[in-house]
Amino acid sequence: MGGTTATTFADDDETQWCANVLETHWRQGTLDCILLAIANDKTGPTMWMDRKTGRIFAPYDGGFDLLVSSPEEVEQLRVRFGDWLSDHPEGL
Template structure:
């Protein structure tokens, strides 16, 4: 039985139920003012890239803390990595079965390919991909909780979280306030 069409159908149905008419790119979602969004920096003092193992450890610690809080430990998720259409295939630390590619255009008509994988958010199992994102070695990557639609979208420099409500944003800011940006727009 070929599972790829089922993965595609399940993802597209679930994505649409939470994010209808939106594309799975963190920067596009972040700019949608109707969504509850907050950004946290991955390193102290807004440092963008890690220079040593200690800084990589900080990034992973923050990523798992924010991912666990947003998605839920062990949550069933969609892992989505987008690449410009001409840059196929995605970054994976090993060949992965069950990956389905979905093509779409962004607001500027640039073609993207979203590589979608059904997975679970588990502490200490995503180090390679999280560090690849932190080092800007992969395309835009995010995880969406299948039961809530909440999104954890790391990037080189931090983490964008798209959650259920402005109240949840305020709770996250209170809980992880020292990781927030000083920028007036939260960037």
């Protein structure tokens, strides 16, 4: 497992972004420190991607986004984790 630092990008506002990529094997509890730092807004944007499914998990200080590959998967997750969604009609 090795890390890769990608090119720094600049948008119209001259904000610079630097992407760092590292293959990580998820094991329960091993990333708790970084998840806590993200929840406390002490990191920059962070996300994990599953190579096999293409799913993306993007936590932030107010919750997380989960990007999945199909509307069917969205519905399965809505049924399984419906209690986690807000009262907003779209679950946002």
